[in-house]
Amino acid sequence: MSTESFGNRRKFLKLGASVPVISLAAACGSENNPQLASNPNPSPTQPTETPGVGNPVTPPNVVVPASHPPRGVHAALFNDASTSRALCWFTDGLDCPATEIQWGPVPAGMSLTDAKNALANPLPNSAMASTTQTTGLENQTHKVVVNGIDPDQAFRYRVGSSESGWSEVFVIDPTPKADETWTMIHFGDHGIGELPQRLTAEIMKPQHQHDLLLLAGDLCYADGNQPIWDTWFNQNQALLATTTTMAVPGNHENKDNVAADVPLLPLKDYAFNNRFNQPGEVSFFSFDYNRVHFFGFTGGAFLEDGKILKELATLEADLAVAAVRRALGQIDFIVVFQHYTIWTDQEGRAPGNPTLIAVEDQILLRYGVDLVLCGHDHVYQRSKPMVLGQANPLGYIQVMTGTGGQSIREFEPNISAWSEKHFVGLGFSKYTISPGKIISQYFGTPPISDEDRSRVVHESLDSNFELIDEFEITPRPLRLAKSFVKPPRTETELAQAHDWPAIYAHTLARNCAHEPAAPRGFLHKYQRAYPNLMG
Structure with missing residues (x-):
């Protein structure tokens, strides 16, 4: 090479x-x-004569x-x-x-x-x-x-x-140019152990060469132990320094701020925001990559910063413009990526968060989002096109790839009707995008041990990654694309249309259920106000 x-x-x-x-x-x-660093091929040290010694010697290199x-x-x-x-x-x-x-x-x-x-x-x-x-x-x-x-x-x-x-x-x-084929990889829930490094090594192989990397939250699991961030970045520098990477925060990134015990105050010192250089507000942003438009956001992972309403209003305004551009033929696809799943069949995680799902799902349907890419649940699950958990050709396809290696989880005994494919193991999603087509492939390796898949299963380190799932999507027909062109609602209109105290309460309940270290005082306050919601 x-x-x-x-x-x-x-x-x-x-x-x-x-x-x-x-x-x-x-x-x-x-x-x-x-x-x-400046000269990777320095000249070897030349031998010098030492007074009083007949043979030349090579002095040690002096490195400053x-x-x-x-x-x-x-x-x-x-x-x-x-x-x-x-x-x-x-x-x-x-x-x-x-x-x-x-x-x-x-x-x-x-x-x-x-x-x-x-x-x-x-x-x-x-x-x-x-x-x-x-x-x-x-x-x-x-x-x-x-x-x-x-x-x-x-x-x-x-x-x-x-x-x-x-x-x-x-x-x-x-x-790549707009008329060229390009590739993208997506996964979440990575970490710093053997399995995460096995995954990183796999996606750096020539056969998985890619142009864009999307990280769907829960990157290093520092959980407030800030040096773990440095370990994660150092372990992955060979990948991240040579690959254009966009990341969204997860619930474990929510633990990495300097005032996690003060709920619903504008916290401005999240480690995630400090350690990534991205447009917008760092934790939520949009960008184009050729003929695909992306919007990434927290999905409620940073609930305590008080910006979830602003995030959803920004999502609505952004998608409204994207829908117009798609109807004009300027882009082919609209993709949203976030950490939290909208729908899931991971054991113990369903249903997710009905009040917030109802708001986000309606926005995604209103503007005809094509794909929702997420992580959080440490399994792979791909949905049929769906709306509010029901198969619907007008809806979006959710690709949940939380199999970055932090741990391996199980599914509920009964898989929902909206689910098209599910898999337990370690793996990543790869997308091959050309004008008018996205081919999605999932490559994974299952654990050998069935005793406890929630733990790190080191036996899978010796397994080859194989193609587990594949599907294809094409742009929506022009008449249908035009039907998604609608004026955006303002943040004030969204605020008036929904019960935001209940949404905050239920979202925090979800976050607390998944992360016991979340601020319980705030949760108890809304448990009293909304006892039926909190179940």
């Missing part, structure tokens, strides 16, 4: 794609030595360590998917010198070795990063948005500074 050229703009496979990212040391790589080596580098979309990227990384301590990104294209014919050699092939552009303290730690988070990327060439970059130390040079494939 080191001699492969970049003559073909879509031929390049991600750096390190054939190497499992199990080792923290390997994930950090040459970041700890700015000289090695980087003062603040960048780590946990990851890339996301921010503005135009073809010409911009948002980068984020971390350094230890609160005294890191100012850092930047150096970047440029990978010209046709440049080898991988040359692309990674910033000393011999300097990166022509730079931009300074903003710096804030990392949530809950005496470390720093660095963010920068790069615009003006050449859409026809791979994007190579490194982050840091000559004073703090440089990361290695990473390469991201160019965004």
